[in-house]
Amino acid sequence: MKTLIAANWKMHGNLSWVQKSAEFRALFPAKSKNISILLCPPAHMLEAMARASEGLDISVGAQNCHDQATGTYTGELSAAMVAETGATYVILGHSERRASFGDTDSWVATKTSAVQKAGLKPIVCVGESRTEREAGHAEEVVGSQLAGSIPADADGRNLVIAYEPVWAIGTGLTPTIEDIATIHDHIRGCLTTRFGAKVADKIQILYGGSVKPENAKEILALKDVAGALIGGAGLDMKSLAAIAALV
Numbered sequence: 001m002k003t004l005i006a007a008n009w010k011m012h013g014n015l016s017w018v019q020k021s022a023e024f025r026a027l028f029p030a031k032s033k034n035i036s037i038l039l040c041p042p043a044h045m046l047e048a049m050a051r052a053s054e055g056l057d058i059s060v061g062a063q064n065c066h067d068q069a070t071g072t073y074t075g076e077l078s079a080a081m082v083a084e085t086g087a088t089y090v091i092l093g094h095s096e097r098r099a100s101f102g103d104t105d106s107w108v109a110t111k112t113s114a115v116q117k118a119g120l121k122p123i124v125c126v127g128e129s130r131t132e133r134e135a136g137h138a139e140e141v142v143g144s145q146l147a148g149s150i151p152a153d154a155d156g157r158n159l160v161i162a163y164e165p166v167w168a169i170g171t172g173l174t175p176t177i178e179d180i181a182t183i184h185d186h187i188r189g190c191l192t193t194r195f196g197a198k199v200a201d202k203i204q205i206l207y208g209g210s211v212k213p214e215n216a217k218e219i220l221a222l223k224d225v226a227g228a229l230i231g232g233a234g235l236d237m238k239s240l241a242a243i244a245a246l247v
């Protein structure tokens with residue numbers, strides 16, 4: 001399985017950033033057998049990014065979508081609309097959306113279902129807050145988010161999970177290597193219960209939260225870490241390429 005190096009640009013950039021696909025390839029030219037690159041720009045860039053990334057073996061993803069196919073949902077995009085742009089992934093349930101835009105587990109579940117039905121691959125984000133970690137509840141919280149965010153009709157063969165501790169996002173803090181390993185192992189266990197070992201073993205579990213060139217090697221070397229979801233360090237193609245080079 002290829003290691004997935006995914007950049008979540010959040011609400012950063014403008015249309016000139018479309019050239020970052022080519023910029024990345026100039027810095028990291030090998031069409032590596034080991035690595036898939038995914039860029040997740042703001043929605044207004046999706047179509048142009050998808051077009052610019054085509055010959056470069058770089059996938060493009062959205063940062064969210066709505067669960068309904070169409071309707072009176074001002075400001076929203078459906079999964080089919082995302083698919084029309086040429087994007088192939090959708091990040092769902094990012095902690096910033098859970099905190100500020102009303103994304104609950106059950107809404108993430110219906111969005112996941114819509115994304116899979118549209119032929120796209122969902123990246124479902126889970127992760128505990130600092131208080132929950134300090135109270136010793138990280139595993140329980142992540143397990144419950146997974147149970148609630150993966151829909152009953154989910155196809156485990158078309159699913160990516162991202163473990164992103166909320167307190168590690170954008171803070172420069174990361175859990176210890178042992179703590180990342182423990183949670184990823186726990187997630188694998190939850191997925192095995194849900195889908196059976198044959199399917200669960202193939203589900204990529206990414207780590208996200210202050211991943212940078214300085215710490216990526218150790219994190220990406222962990223058995224159950226199949227890639228990274230990168231915010232800040234993914235805005236700069238030099239640091240993204242430096243992370244990819246560590247795989």
Ligand code: PGA
Nearest residue numbers: 169170209210230231232
């Ligand atoms: P960060 O963000 O790498 O800036 O911590 C990660 C994320 O929010 O996905």
